[in-house]
Amino acid sequence: MHIVVCIKQVPDSAQIRVHPVTNTIMRQGVPAIINPYDLFALEEALRLKDKHGGTVTVLTMGPPQAEGALRKALSYGADDAILITDRAFAGADTLATSFALAAAIRQIRKNMPVDMVFTGKQTIDGDTAQVGPGVAKRLDFQLLTYVSKVSSVLPEQGQIVVERRAEGGVQLLKSKLPCLITILEGNNEMRFATMPNMFRAARHAVKVWDREAAGITDEDIVKIGLKGSPTVVSKVFAPTPHTEPAEMIEVESGHPKDIADTVLAKMFTRFPAVAKEIAKRA
Amino acid sequence: MSEAPVKKGKRKFELDPRLASYKGVWVFVEHERGQVHPVSWELMGEGRKLADMLGVELAGVVMGAPGEETRRFCNEAFYHGADLCYLMQDEILKDYRNEPFTKGLTDLVNAHEPEILLLGATTQGRDLAGSVATTLKTGLTADCTGLTIDPDNRSLAATRPTFGGSLLCTIVTLNYRPQMATVRPRVMAMPERDASRTGRIVEQPLGMVESSIITKVLEFIPDANQDKPQLAFADIIVAGGKGMKRPENFQLIWDLAKVLGAEVGASRPVVQAGWVDLERQVGQSGKTVRPKLYIAAGISGAIQHRVGMSDSDCIIAINNDPNAPIFEFATYGIVGNAMTILPALTESFRQALATAKKAG
Numbered sequence: 142m143h144i145v146v147c148i149k150q151v152p153d154s155a156q157i158r159v160h161p162v163t164n165t166i167m168r169q170g171v172p173a174i175i176n177p178y179d180l181f182a183l184e185e186a187l188r189l190k191d192k193h194g195g196t197v198t199v200l201t202m203g204p205p206q207a208e209g210a211l212r213k214a215l216s217y218g219a220d221d222a223i224l225i226t227d228r229a230f231a232g233a234d235t236l237a238t239s240f241a242l243a244a245a246i247r248q249i250r251k252n253m254p255v256d257m258v259f260t261g262k263q264t265i266d267g268d269t270a271q272v273g274p275g276v277a278k279r280l281d282f283q284l285l286t287y288v289s290k291v292s293s294v295l296p297e298q299g300q301i302v303v304e305r306r307a308e309g310g311v312q313l314l315k316s317k318l319p320c321l322i323t324i325l326e327g328n329n330e331m332r333f334a335t336m337p338n339m340f341r342a343a344r345h346a347v348k349v350w351d352r353e354a355a356g357i358t359d360e361d362i363v364k365i366g367l368k369g370s371p372t373v374v375s376k377v378f379a380p381t382p383h384t385e386p387a388e389m390i391e392v393e394s395g396h397p398k399d400i401a402d403t404v405l406a407k408m409f410t411r412f413p414a415v416a417k418e419i420a421k422r423a
Numbered sequence: 424m425s426e427a428p429v430k431k432g433k434r435k436f437e438l439d440p441r442l443a444s445y446k447g448v449w450v451f452v453e454h455e456r457g458q459v460h461p462v463s464w465e466l467m468g469e470g471r472k473l474a475d476m477l478g479v480e481l482a483g484v485v486m487g488a489p490g491e492e493t494r495r496f497c498n499e500a501f502y503h504g505a506d507l508c509y510l511m512q513d514e515i516l517k518d519y520r521n522e523p524f525t526k527g528l529t530d531l532v533n534a535h536e537p538e539i540l541l542l543g544a545t546t547q548g549r550d551l552a553g554s555v556a557t558t559l560k561t562g563l564t565a566d567c568t569g570l571t572i573d574p575d576n577r578s579l580a581a582t583r584p585t586f587g588g589s590l591l592c593t594i595v596t597l598n599y600r601p602q603m604a605t606v607r608p609r610v611m612a613m614p615e616r617d618a619s620r621t622g623r624i625v626e627q628p629l630g631m632v633e634s635s636i637i638t639k640v641l642e643f644i645p646d647a648n649q650d651k652p653q654l655a656f657a658d659i660i661v662a663g664g665k666g667m668k669r670p671e672n673f674q675l676i677w678d679l680a681k682v683l684g685a686e687v688g689a690s691r692p693v694v695q696a697g698w699v700d701l702e703r704q705v706g707q708s709g710k711t712v713r714p715k716l717y718i719a720a721g722i723s724g725a726i727q728h729r730v731g732m733s734d735s736d737c738i739i740a741i742n743n744d745p746n747a748p749i750f751e752f753a754t755y756g757i758v759g760n761a762m763t764i765l766p767a768l769t770e771s772f773r774q775a776l777a778t779a780k781k782a783g
């Protein structure tokens with residue numbers, strides 16, 4: 142069984158700061174990490190490999206530094222790693238990203254058939270959750286999103302049963318391989334990298350593909366990167382506080398009960414709807 | 424796009440004449456188990472404004488199994504502002520599945536050419552929107568918090584938070600149609616329902632056979648609703664933050680919530696510390712809420728929390744730091760120790776309720 146796991150290198154959002162004057166993102170010194178949601182996808186793939194045998198290939202599109210994310214994935218136990226990187230990919234939105242990733246997966250298939258593609262639920266930077274569905278449609282794979290559990294896989298019969306988080310419940314879905322699964326967070330925990338895997342990861346030759354190696358023809362240049370992106374960022378700005386500062390409740394006695402009574406009286410006068418809502422509960 | 428220089432959307436722009444035939448605003452009406460997701464009506468309210476700005480019609484898209492139910496949904500769409508509904512009925516569409524819904528919605532768009540298509544940013548809406556945007560090869564803006572029309576070029580300007588809410592960005596889809604966007608539940612206000620409104624229904628068949636569809640729904644296991652917090656739709660929320668100091672103190676939040684018949688919310692650190700479960704997290708990576716009353720105790724008011732709750736009608740903030748950011752946007756501010764203010768509030772509300780009860 143061959144599973145391709147798509148991972149994205151993202152800036153550690155907990156450490157991102159916005160420049161107070163220019164309102165631009167200050168990326169300097171912000172460490173890059175594997176998108177945390179993708180680790181759940183990778184771990185799920187590794188578990189299936191433990192159970193059924195097979196190969197786990199990690200794939201990323203990004204700048205040359207994204208190789209770091211792939212090495213990390215190798216140290217967790219992935220077998221092979223592919224970085225697609227090219228100036229022509231820069232500025233991609235999700236439509237252009239899914240085109241490039243799908244092309245690369247077709248190249249991967251030439252060497253070894255792909256049974257499943259796993260992605261994370263979403264990233265922490267772009268945060269759109271659109272790349273998984275996009276890749277599935279481009280490859281004409283069955284799409285299974287928000288999967289909390291891969292209940293069973295029968296690789297020989299090409300069958301799979303998964304639990305999918307839907308609105309108001311869980312769908313138990315039966316589908317066929319090849320499929321693309323977006324894995325929900327929180328249902329597994331990434332294993333520790335083992336010593337042998339860490340050594341292997343350090344030595345492993347990560348495959349680096351440019352546009353052509355990724356199987357994208359000259360003609361298709363208009364479908365990748367900025368050119369292939371229908372969405373355009375027209376403006377980035379700081380949220381303007383359109384609200385007024387709070388009316389501070391102060392009472393002479395400073396007594397908590399007096400404060401509480403005062404705020405209630407003010408609120409019931411200004412917000413009759415709140416008063417009504419509370420009266421409903423009486 | 425992330426690394427790209429920001430292109431100026433304001434530059435002179437001519438729409439490709441082949442796209443000029445795309446007219447009208449559509450809202451996908453999402454439903455599950457006989458219930459329309461409220462986000463669809465919230466979007467209908469927003470879609471009405473966009474359609475009026477453009478001077479075009481607003482349509483609902485209803486896809487489901489044939490029967491009384493889909494008609495009822497169409498009528499509800501009219502009550503919430505739609506001028507017409509595109510209706511696709513087929514047994515195959517009984518449960519949501521990606522493949523037939525993607526084909527059906529793609530075909531509808533290609534046949535009737537809307538300029539804007541809006542969906543809820545739910546598990547169903549995101550699954551479908553991401554697929555349909557790909558089959559249609561058009562742009563899709565995720566999780567928008569604001570939608571408007573750029574008067575210069577009649578295009579949809581969709582605003583969404585970026586980088587954990589610290590900045591906003593406005594995204595346009597200039598030379599592609601339809602322009603697609605998803606919006607999270609509770610971000611837009613629910614429009615007034617007007618049961619005197621009517622509209623017309625345009626039907627189109629799906630044109631698929633069940634045997635050609637690979638993925639089958641074996642079972643739907645509904646969530647056990649009893650203990651599942653319905654934070655997003657609560658009218659009153661009492662929320663606590665890291666300033667509550669200890670898990671035991673969080674009981675004061677529960678006590679006040681109980682008196683008020685309110686839901687309990689929390690900031691992220693409280694969820695991460697395991698004091699309450701993830702379902703209760705309010706903010707950027709949690710729920711968006713817009714209750715009539717939001718009481719925040721020991722919450723600093725970080726932007727990631729603020730984006731999830733700042734649309735509440737009335738916010739009472741309790742914090743011992745007079746410079747806490749939450750006082751910049753709360754309605755009422757109380758500087759003090761949450762551990763003493765909360766019990767006092769609980770008592771005052773209890774008395775107010777008793778008075779209301781006496782008054783009938």
Ligand SMILES: Cc1cc2nc3c(=O)[nH]c(=O)nc-3n(C[C@H](O)[C@H](O)[C@H](O)COP(=O)(O)OP(=O)(O)OC[C@H]3O[C@@H](n4cnc5c(N)ncnc54)[C@H](O)[C@@H]3O)c2cc1C
Nearest residue numbers: 202234235260261263264267268269270271272564565585
């Ligand atoms: C602030 C901001 C806002 C944006 N808003 C939009 C928008 O509204 N619409 C739009 O079309 N684009 C948008 N983009 C561009 C978008 O982020 C990029 O196209 C990005 O390459 C992929 O989208 P994502 O990060 O949202 O991924 P998601 O769709 O959230 O990612 C889902 C999964 O796909 C896989 N994946 C995603 N990217 C890669 C990759 N490069 N390599 C390998 N696997 C990957 C991962 O498994 C990931 O978990 C935005 C970018 C930024 C920085």
Ligand SMILES: Cc1cc2nc3c(=O)[nH]c(=O)nc-3n(C[C@H](O)[C@H](O)[C@H](O)COP(=O)(O)OP(=O)(O)OC[C@H]3O[C@@H](n4cnc5c(N)ncnc54)[C@H](O)[C@@H]3O)c2cc1C
Nearest residue numbers: 587664665666690691706707708709721722723728743761
């Ligand atoms: C990508 C990303 C996503 C995020 N998503 C979310 C999200 O969805 N929701 C969310 O909430 N956060 C989110 N955060 C975290 C957010 O940035 C803040 O760290 C968080 O909201 C702070 O929580 P807090 O206000 O409870 O804690 P703190 O910021 O530590 O504030 C505690 C407050 O309590 C006050 N206090 C202390 N003692 C008392 C007392 N005795 N009585 C009264 N007040 C007291 C303090 O003055 C302080 O203001 C996110 C962050 C990132 C980077």
